[in-house]
Amino acid sequence: MRHVPFFRWVLTFGFVLFACAVGLYAVGSNVPExxxxxxxxxxxxxxxxxxxxxxxxxxxxxxxxxxxxxxxxxxxxxxxxxxxxxxxxxxxxxxxxxxxxxxxxxxxxxQDLGAADVFLLLGTLLIALGLLGGNLRALPRFLGVQARLLRQASDLSEAATWAAEEYERAVSAVEEAGRHEVLPQDADSGYRSPLVTALWVLREAGPQARETAALGQELADQLNRLLKDAAPAAGLRSMLQAGPAARSRAAKAAAELRLLLADAEQNVLPERFAQTSVDLLRGQDAGLASLAAATDFARAPSMYRHLLAQLTGPTGRPPTATART
Incomplete structure (x- = not known):
């Protein structure tokens, strides 16, 4: 969610009203000497x-x-x-x-208030409100509190972990099905084959799913490490209770998290992780997935054999996903 500079606009409007009041006083209020x-x-x-x-x-x-x-x-x-x-x-x-x-x-x-008096009173009130509210709002950021930043980093870590875990689950489904059956030799015999369905899920997710899952696991590891160091920055109270060394680590971790979030936003990683997770969940509807998998297998059985060979090779898996907490 983008930061809205509310108090900055209040302060600006207050200065505008104050300037209008000064202008009206300067040109005079038509009161004779x-x-x-x-x-x-x-x-x-x-x-x-x-x-x-x-x-x-x-x-x-x-x-x-x-x-x-x-x-x-x-x-x-x-x-x-x-x-x-x-x-x-x-x-x-x-x-x-x-x-x-x-x-x-x-x-x-x-005794009746003129336009200049009204502008002056409202302008002074808004200026005071803008200065007070703006400084109170900036105080936590000045002291190093980055609660919103930590929430964004935690959300990104969760999305990255989901993508990595869903890919791990899809690969495990292929391995489990491969222990009990082999790919049908007949291109028309793929209906209700758990192995064909499991391979179809990975084919539908595309070759970029493995890369996204590996990237997600790596990014989640980085974020979790930095989130642990930045934990004191989750609130003003925790920041003030932490020792100097912990505050220093939290400030450095918050700065690194900010860079990672900016890079992830620039490379559209949150959307990639979410899309990969959705693509890898296609096999949950067993009936429709089995029918679609059989149709696709009948059209290109060689692609399924090639994908199975890749997955059973030494580089078939991404790094093992860690469990969500």
Whole structure:
């Protein structure tokens, strides 16, 4: 299964949103400039709703308007403690540009989030998630843990062992049948002959079956040896519990396993092992296999004798397959 860089995409999307927020802030949010001024509070309610007065330098007159004062400010700034006229004091911001200049800035409206604020919040959240998740995901790989690599190597070893064992079983079937009978002399007498059927299975698998089986046994031996050395890398806990020498061997074994897996993938070995195993299982349906074997034997009996001679020769077998665990 191919690695999906999920957190990398989360981090990238977060940076995109952050950049959009910066861009919106750079071009401005259409909020005019404002400056802080003193306000005279004419009337104030406990919740902070008040009516204030200020001097508008643009209209050159005093103006009044409703305003939201800070109800938590000191009582000394509220009426009637502030002055003898029963007024209070507050500060506000007066717009200094645009058609609304001279008006008080509506602080309640400023509390609404704009597009830039939303992009900034989402971008910051995604960046934090991408960095945290990516580092947590990379931590096991940084410490040398290669659980996924070991699973792939174990699966390949099993497929290679299957191919080698199935070829060994097919050759053993020929040897067993050869102890009890010989090839029929009559080309039409091959029906229900265990020897003919056993030879037909190997013929159907093709001459490449022996080569694939030998390659599978060799590869399985290599993989099993490396898997034993790389066992501490199966998990973070086992890697941390292993000693320095075991961790070193595990790291080297994991590197060799990675090379073997890449080479096997390049040479399509998993598919070859699987196909060879399937081809060598054709004889399981005894009735159909016997009929097909008799038909093929009648067409080319000499090929069966030649194959039998090859199998009974000194190089007929691949190396003995090891049992699966």
């Amino acid at each position: 404002a400056r802080q001024i003193d306000l005279t509070v004419l009337d104030e309610k406990p919740d902070g709703s008040c009516r204030v007065r200020w001097f508008d330098p643009y209209q050159k007159r005093a103006r009044q308007a409703s305003y939201q004062c800070d109800p938590g400010r000191s009582d000394l700034l509220k009426a009637p403690q502030y002055d003898s006229r029963g007024h209070g004091w507050e500060t506000g911001f007066m717009l200094t540009e645009g058609p609304e200049r001279g008006n008080l800035e509506d602080l309640a409206a400023e």
